[in-house]
Amino acid sequence: MSFINKPKVAHPSLPTNALGLTRRQYEGAMSTLCAGCGHDSITAAIIEACWGLDMRPEQLAKLSGIGCSSKTTAYFVSGAHGFNAVHGRMPSIASGANAANRELTYLGISGDGDSLSIGLGQLVHVIRRNVNMLYLIENNGVYGLTKGQFSASADIGTQAKKGDVNQTPPIDPVLLALSLGATFVARGFSGDKAQLVPLIQAGLRHNGFALIDVLSPCVTFNDHEGSTKSYTFTREHYHAVIEADFVPPAREISVDYPIGESIPVQLHDGSRVVLRKLDASYDPTDRSAAYAFIENKLKQKEFVTGLIHINESSTTEFHTLNKSSPVPLNRIPYETLSPGSTELDKLMGRYR
Amino acid sequence: MPNLAAAPNRVNDFVVKFANVNGTGSASANSLIMKTIFRMGVPVTGKNYFPSNIQGLPTWYEIRVTRQGYAARAGRVDIMVAMNAETYSKDVREVASGGYLIYDATWPRSALLQRGDITVIGVPLAKMVNENFDGVRARILLKNIAYAGLLAALLNLDLEVIDGLMRQNYGKKPKLLDSNTKALRLGYDYAKEHLSCPLPLRVEHMDKTRGHIMIDGNTAAGLGCVYAGATVGAWYPITPSTSLMDAFKGFCERYRIDAATGTRNYAVIQAEDELAAIGMVLGASWNGARAFTPTSGPGISLMNEFVGLAYYAEVPCVIFDVQRVGPSTGMPTRTQQSDIMLCAYASHGDTRHVLLFPANPEECFYMAVQAFDLAERLQTPVFVLSDLDIGMNDWMCRDLKWDDAYRPDRGKMLSAKELAGLDKFYRYVDRDDDAIPYRTLPGVNPKGAYFTRGSGHNQYGGYTEDSAEYQVVLDRLKRKFANAVKYLPRAELTGKGDHEIGILSVGSCDGAVREAIDVLERQKLHLDYLRVRAFPFGSEVEKFLSSHKRIFVVEQNRDAQLRSLLTLETAVEKSKLKSILSYSGFPMSCEPIVDGVRAALAEEPRLSAVTTKSTR
Numbered sequence: 001m002s003f004i005n006k007p008k009v010a011h012p013s014l015p016t017n018a019l020g021l022t023r024r025q026y027e028g029a030m031s032t033l034c035a036g037c038g039h040d041s042i043t044a045a046i047i048e049a050c051w052g053l054d055m056r057p058e059q060l061a062k063l064s065g066i067g068c069s070s071k072t073t074a075y076f077v078s079g080a081h082g083f084n085a086v087h088g089r090m091p092s093i094a095s096g097a098n099a100a101n102r103e104l105t106y107l108g109i110s111g112d113g114d115s116l117s118i119g120l121g122q123l124v125h126v127i128r129r130n131v132n133m134l135y136l137i138e139n140n141g142v143y144g145l146t147k148g149q150f151s152a153s154a155d156i157g158t159q160a161k162k163g164d165v166n167q168t169p170p171i172d173p174v175l176l177a178l179s180l181g182a183t184f185v186a187r188g189f190s191g192d193k194a195q196l197v198p199l200i201q202a203g204l205r206h207n208g209f210a211l212i213d214v215l216s217p218c219v220t221f222n223d224h225e226g227s228t229k230s231y232t233f234t235r236e237h238y239h240a241v242i243e244a245d246f247v248p249p250a251r252e253i254s255v256d257y258p259i260g261e262s263i264p265v266q267l268h269d270g271s272r273v274v275l276r277k278l279d280a281s282y283d284p285t286d287r288s289a290a291y292a293f294i295e296n297k298l299k300q301k302e303f304v305t306g307l308i309h310i311n312e313s314s315t316t317e318f319h320t321l322n323k324s325s326p327v328p329l330n331r332i333p334y335e336t337l338s339p340g341s342t343e344l345d346k347l348m349g350r351y352r
Numbered sequence: 353m354p355n356l357a358a359a360p361n362r363v364n365d366f367v368v369k370f371a372n373v374n375g376t377g378s379a380s381a382n383s384l385i386m387k388t389i390f391r392m393g394v395p396v397t398g399k400n401y402f403p404s405n406i407q408g409l410p411t412w413y414e415i416r417v418t419r420q421g422y423a424a425r426a427g428r429v430d431i432m433v434a435m436n437a438e439t440y441s442k443d444v445r446e447v448a449s450g451g452y453l454i455y456d457a458t459w460p461r462s463a464l465l466q467r468g469d470i471t472v473i474g475v476p477l478a479k480m481v482n483e484n485f486d487g488v489r490a491r492i493l494l495k496n497i498a499y500a501g502l503l504a505a506l507l508n509l510d511l512e513v514i515d516g517l518m519r520q521n522y523g524k525k526p527k528l529l530d531s532n533t534k535a536l537r538l539g540y541d542y543a544k545e546h547l548s549c550p551l552p553l554r555v556e557h558m559d560k561t562r563g564h565i566m567i568d569g570n571t572a573a574g575l576g577c578v579y580a581g582a583t584v585g586a587w588y589p590i591t592p593s594t595s596l597m598d599a600f601k602g603f604c605e606r607y608r609i610d611a612a613t614g615t616r617n618y619a620v621i622q623a624e625d626e627l628a629a630i631g632m633v634l635g636a637s638w639n640g641a642r643a644f645t646p647t648s649g650p651g652i653s654l655m656n657e658f659v660g661l662a663y664y665a666e667v668p669c670v671i672f673d674v675q676r677v678g679p680s681t682g683m684p685t686r687t688q689q690s691d692i693m694l695c696a697y698a699s700h701g702d703t704r705h706v707l708l709f710p711a712n713p714e715e716c717f718y719m720a721v722q723a724f725d726l727a728e729r730l731q732t733p734v735f736v737l738s739d740l741d742i743g744m745n746d747w748m749c750r751d752l753k754w755d756d757a758y759r760p761d762r763g764k765m766l767s768a769k770e771l772a773g774l775d776k777f778y779r780y781v782d783r784d785d786d787a788i789p790y791r792t793l794p795g796v797n798p799k800g801a802y803f804t805r806g807s808g809h810n811q812y813g814g815y816t817e818d819s820a821e822y823q824v825v826l827d828r829l830k831r832k833f834a835n836a837v838k839y840l841p842r843a844e845l846t847g848k849g850d851h852e853i854g855i856l857s858v859g860s861c862d863g864a865v866r867e868a869i870d871v872l873e874r875q876k877l878h879l880d881y882l883r884v885r886a887f888p889f890g891s892e893v894e895k896f897l898s899s900h901k902r903i904f905v906v907e908q909n910r911d912a913q914l915r916s917l918l919t920l921e922t923a924v925e926k927s928k929l930k931s932i933l934s935y936s937g938f939p940m941s942c943e944p945i946v947d948g949v950r951a952a953l954a955e956e957p958r959l960s961a962v963t964t965k966s967t968r
Contacts, residue, residue, distance in 0.1 A: 058798040061639075074815070079798030083638060084805035085631065086657050092586075092623065092631025097794070099584050099619040099632065100641035104795050122631070125624040325615045329583040330640035330793070332617050334760055337581040339607040341754040344579070348751050351565035352391065 018054040026051045028075040033068060038190035038216030039138050043075045045193050046107070046136075049200035050077055061097060061104045065090040065119060068145060069111035069138035069216070088119025091126035091135070095318070098131050101328040102319050105204055106133035113143050116152035116171045123173075127180040127209050130316045134203035134210045137173050138190070140218040172298060173213040178291045178309055183316075184210035185290070185309040190217070192305070199307060206310070208317045215303060284310050364394050364419035366430040366553040368503070371443045372496075373436050375407030381496035382413040383746070384517055385503055390566050390748065391513045393558040395421040397863075398566075398746045399939055404591065404684045410439045417555060420870075423712065423747060423863030427941035430553050431506075433499055435477075440465065452551065454502065456495075473547065475502055480538050485531065494535035501539025508550035510557070511540070563751055569742035570646075572713035572752065573672055574599030576720025577644055578607060581760050582670075584643035586621040586632035588651060591684040592740040593674035596646035626651035630658040633669045638804060640793040642724050642760065644670035649678045649691050652698065659733050660699025661806040663829070666780070666789065668727035668763070671695075672720075672736045674743040677937045686937025687740035689859055690909040695735040696887055696917055702826065704833050706734045706840065707887040711862035712742060714749035715885075721758075722841065728763040730836050731791060739908070741860045741939040764790045771797040778802075779813035780825055787832035833888060840886035843893050847880035854880040854900035855949075856893075856929075858914050861906050861940050868945035877949065879904075884914070889922055897924040904952070906945055910935045 014022040026047045031040050050060065057079025064070035066087035073082045085093045094108050115123045115137050126135070141158065143149040148161040153173070158166040177185045184206040188196040196214065203210035283289060290309045297304050315321075325332060339347075368385070372378035379400075386398045397416045403409040416426045428448040434440055434455040447453050449469040455461065457474025465472050481495045504514055514536065522529035543549050574596045577585065587597045601620050608617040623629035629645045636643035647655070652673050662669050675691045677683035695707055708723055710716045719736055727734040764784075771777060771792060779802040780789045789811075792800030802813040810821035811828070846866070857865045862883055869879055882896040897903060897918065905915040912931040919926050932948035934940045 056798075058795055058801060061794045063635075074803055079801050081638075081792075081794035081801050082803040082805075083635070084803065084807065085634075086661055086806060089627060089631045089658065092628040093635035093638070095621065095628070096584060096586060096632030096635025096637075096643060097639040098635070099586075099621060100636035100639035100643065101795060104639075121624055122628055125628065129621075322619050323614060323616050324619060325610065325617050329617065329619060330636075332583065334581045337583065337608070337617060338579055338754075338756075338758075339603075341756050343607065344575075344752060344754045347575075348565055351567045 017051050023047055023051045026077050028078040031075045034219060036219040039069055039072050041190040041193060042138055042214055042216055043072050045196040045200055046076050048197045053201055059105050061106050063090050063094045063106065064109040065114035067111040067114045069109055070114055073109050088114050089122055091122035094133050095126055095129060095131050098133060100330045102324060103328050108133055108135045110137050112137060112139045112141060112151040112153040116173060124180060127177055127182045129318055130208050131318050132208055137213045138216040139213050140216050142218055144218055174294055174308060175291065177211045178287055182211050183208040183311040183314045186212045186307045187303060187305045188212055188214045189305055190214055208314055284308060362553050363556050364417055364558060366417055367426045367428060368415045368431040368433065369429045370413040370433045371436045371439050372411050374403055374405055374409050374411035377493040378496045381500040384500050386415050387517055388509050388513045389417055389555050390561050392510050392555055393561050394419060394555055395560050395748055397423060399425050400745055402685050410436050419558060421560060422867045424867050425939040425941045427943040475542060484538060494531060497532050497535040498539035501536035502543045505540045505543035505549045506551050508554040564748050565751055566746045566748055567713045568744055568746050569713040569716040569738050570596035570674065570744060571599040572717040573720045575603055576717040578603045579754060580642060580721040580724040582642040582644055582724060583618050584636035584641045586623050586629040587645050588623050588626045588629050590648045590651050592676055592744045593646040593648050593672060595744060596672055626654040630655040634658060634662055634667050637668045646672040646674065648674050648676045652691055652694055656699045660701060660703050662733045663703045664806055665804045666731040668731050669733045670723045670727050671733060672738060675737060675739040683937050687939055688908050688935060688937060689739055691737065692913040692917060695737060706730060706732060706836050708736045709859045709885050710736065710738055710742060711859050711883060712749055713747045716742060717752050725761040726839055729761050729839055730832065731763060739860050764788055766790050766792050766800060768796045771800045774799060778811065780811040782828050787828050787835050837888050837890045842890055843885055844883045849880050851878050851880045852901045854882060854896060854903045855906055856882045856903050857906040858884050861908060864940040864942045864945055865906055867942035871942060871946045872949060894922050897922055903929050904932050904949055905929050906932045908934045908940055
């Protein structure tokens, strides 16, 4: 698509947050993703979330891997440093960065390929290490940049552009995170900004590792004739539930539904999913119950969304376990770090 | 009573080798003997040849007593302490003619140990120990101390020095001190009673170790990281680099814990693999901490992708490669210098990296500090290429010294104030015309924000697929690498540089090369010696290459990797470079160098004559 650089001039009537900043000042470069991409909705939700949190832009550190989703860190909060790591390795960058400066707010953006295939090992270990960060997976079930291969989150029965039917069971990031003891696990939908913004805000504010799996449909990719992934086939199925939002070039998907109600959504890859809000009786602090509940719903092809599990009383956060200095390691003066010549002279006795 | 008179009298110049079973606690006995000799003022080296195994396989420890202070392995064994029945036949063969073999005669092996030209000393060690101590484990351990006592008598070691070391080792555990002292006496008294002591090969007090320590390179490098102000270390356990992080952690526990609060001014992260370890280092460095990872060849292979990102996105990082035998898993507990090419050009695309080559633990300490300064000054990965011999063996080195005036060179890093005064910040613009751009840290000032990426970027830090924009950055990186030379340690020249023949070498070959040069000097062959200490090579390397007619390149790998690097990165004529290679996995000794030089010169009578004529 063509795009222009937007001048960052704030109209005086735009609302400002406590820092006197408008939403525009939390924006980034112009997105180069396909028009109507779910990822752009998530970017908008992040901008809204950070603005709403009155976050100083430089307080945020944006980290990502490789893929469509990982590009989006360039599209929000241009006043924050960004790090585009190699494919699947963002968690290690985040872990090291967090070790060096515990005061920044770390937001990792990844995709289902980046997180669940090439980067699964690092995702597992960043959860286990309980690094204080929000890790957001923009989950669309396909590899977009390499033209439509299945990802590890593709559901059984899903059909790819070239006709292959996926028969390999998916890895569900929410079940994965729950099984590893993640202290904040949520699922959202890119089309439901009202739900997503507070989830992002809570995740950024959570002490410890927070994972949000955001279902984020790829709007334009699966567009060949005669396949269940074709434009026609897809439109038929999406039309069944979410009208014409998926017709490329499409508008962004936008669904609002009341809490407690489940709603089926036909994704581009042909899977039939049901989005479902948590009911009032659900206890997000009980990890085992949450796991059983989610697993059970997945069997019925229902994706439960919302704040699935939260444990704010965990003591396993990385710096807590490390007994790290309250002053970030990158700010400790050298004079404090060096033992000096007298100590070295003393130490030499050990080696005689 | 064996006849001990025939052996040559070589006071303070001989080699004792211990053949043990690994996991039996022999290391403490062997190091007790080595430290005693060192404290008697006699230069000594200790080389450990151990298996990649926890318990039950053969292991050897070699102590070279060297009054000349040579650092290399000696290519012979004068006294073999054969404590492993499984390796007797091999161990017997290894003893030099006129040497000695000491074995446990609790189970006589006369038939196996026949050799007319050596003296076999059988001592019923196990019997003695079993009669005096209870418990299987204690007996196994104390048998080692008993042979140490035996050696003490045979080698004329100073008992007071040994006592001092034992008190130091076991001072806080009186029971252990008692049993060890008793075991030592068992061996000592037996020798005094039954054998004529000392042997002609023996130790006498000297004063050549004052101001020196015995230390391994990994410990020294770990200590260097502490003094460099490193706060984040990430690693995945791998032989032979593991003890580097162990040392760093140990020193941090001593020097980096806040006395009042108990909080730590460091973080050591054991990563899930080497890919994550280097990622953590990049993340921490990007955030302004001094961060490093120690690893070995297989780890470097895994780190390649991230190394390319660090090179291209200009993120400082320090990588210690304690080299071991490759390819693949290779021989993890043997030494080699076979990662030179791997590190010099690590990662896909056009990449070249700064390498430092320490030759001993002392240089490991100073080069560790230098590596962090270089990485931040040049905003690029810096590899410190040590090896198993340097990293895990105890070397005699000068005392490590520290200048309290040292402050880290953080390179071109913009402060909040400098950023506030800037109109606009661009990450990769060559403002100073030295090919090094300015960097900013996250969290300092929104004006400093930029996007660190391994994808194509222009000098303003923006994504690009434009050829010209891409090339501006890539060409600057090339200039930056060339300019790196002025910050790097120079190659070390030994000799006036006016001979026609030279030796060029690297790292832990140093001891063997120096010894070979002495041997050749005595044979009227005179050579200059240049030891490269860094890559890219400085002008002094070019000069050495151009001013010598024949250059022997000595290194420890099969494929002559240093020679390859020289032919690729200097103007040298390939045919001038003759390789002398050692890739057995054992530390180099001087013999292959002496033999290699003599053989080559014999084939070239003209050069040989010239060399002889140019005698100073």
